[in-house]
Amino acid sequence: MQGIKLKHSYYQNIDTINLSKNILGKKLVTNINNQVTSGIIVETEAYLGIHDKACHTFNNKSTNRTKVMYGESGFAYVYLCYGIHSLFNIVSNDIDKPEAVLIRAIEPIDGISLMLERRNLKKKSYNLTNGPGKLSQALGINNTFNGLSLFNNNLWVEDINNNILSDNIICGKRVGINFAGEDAKLPYRFYIKNNNWVS
DNA sequence: CTAACGATTCGCT
């Protein structure tokens, strides 16, 4: 399944909510030391910048960690969560509009044996990539990917001509952000209906 | 410099 790598213009011409929905069904790929692993994006969450209490840039908080979100869309924002897990986001919107899309789950496609090895699993199961920390580990994404563009030869997203109809996109509350109060109730989580690989 | 805290996962009960 060979697709077309999404270009910078794709990320520049779409807002964060629509990116979260439109990128469902597309293929996230890493190529590390000429070893390719990939999966279909089946679940995302939108983090809407300075007015979203769940977002790291709430209140326009710019730190060394979050500065990549203040840059151009189409770059990777990877950060360490709970000291263990690397969470992968795609920076969206314009410069100084620090928003991002968290990739929460993928359906494994290429390089499954290598993904199993990275996850220390014996055989393919939903457990391989049905969570933001899991898919990063499976694809070999770690903090060194932070700030990389998605237009290089190590990390990118492909359009594989598999658009998801809006009728097949389920929208719900985001996960694990109880600290965000009222904003925890916002319907900014999106996933593909009836897909077994969502978290 | 120090201390508290996670956009989670895993193993055990």
Place this chain on the structure above:
DNA sequence: GCGAATCGTTAGT
């Protein structure tokens, strides 16, 4: 279902 693991980031002293 529940609690521990684990460490870079952050904010405050």
